[in-house]
Amino acid sequence: MYIRSALLISNTPKNHLIMKTSLFVLCFLFASISLSAQDYSNLSQIELKKAEDYSLQESKVEESTDFILSQPYKINQQNKLYCIQYILKWMEGTPDHTFNIGEDFVNFCGNDTELSTVYLASLAKSAVDEGVMDKSSEGLSSNAKGVFLDYCEKPENKVKKNRAIKKALKERNNSAQ
Numbered sequence: 001m002y003i004r005s006a007l008l009i010s011n012t013p014k015n016h017l018i019m020k021t022s023l024f025v026l027c028f029l030f031a032s033i034s035l036s037a038q039d040y041s042n043l044s045q046i047e048l049k050k051a052e053d054y055s056l057q058e059s060k061v062e063e064s065t066d067f068i069l070s071q072p073y074k075i076n077q078q079n080k081l082y083c084i085q086y087i088l089k090w091m092e093g094t095p096d097h098t099f100n101i102g103e104d105f106v107n108f109c110g111n112d113t114e115l116s117t118v119y120l121a122s123l124a125k126s127a128v129d130e131g132v133m134d135k136s137s138e139g140l141s142s143n144a145k146g147v148f149l150d151y152c153e154k155p156e157n158k159v160k161k162n163r164a165i166k167k168a169l170k171e172r173n174n175s176a177q
Contacts, residue, residue: 040064040079043086054094058128061090065125069151073114073159084117087124097127100137104145107164115159122147146172 043064048054064083071080091099101123109115126132126143134143149169152159161169 040082
């Protein structure tokens with residue numbers, strides 16, 4: 001003897017809307033879980049030995065810089081540490097780019113390691129960004145300054161701006177007008 005159980009849902013526009021909304025919410029939840037489950041611990045396993053290794057890993061560098069630049073300033077995460085370690089390893093060895101850490105870096109970051117992380121990520125992002133035409137050391141530094149200031153200007157990043165950052169933002173905003 002079989003017992004059948006069936007869930008009967010009437011085929012009405014209201015039920016279609018409920019079903020579509022439910023599916024959307026489920027998809028959104030699954031996407032949120034997968035996005036928040038990013039794991040950058042494998043970056044330490046990537047070997048960078050030959051010149052072509054550095055070129056082949058530029059997409060990973062860009063992904064790492066995007067991750068750091070998408071995180072609020074004082075959020076200490078293990079993934080952030082994995083990313084900056086990888087970026088520094090790449091910056092140290094890439095034969096394709098020369099990085100100049102100059103006066104802006106010192107003035108903006110001082111002894112603040114979190115701001116230093118953001119600035120170095122900005123510098124690496126400038127190197128791997130296809131939209132940046134001037135790949136000279138000066139060009140990368142200039143573009144990195146812009147990326148860094150964009151990050152500092154966003155209220156959601158909660159950056160405590162020092163005098164140098166405030167001055168640079170004011171100068172940039174005045175020159176844009």
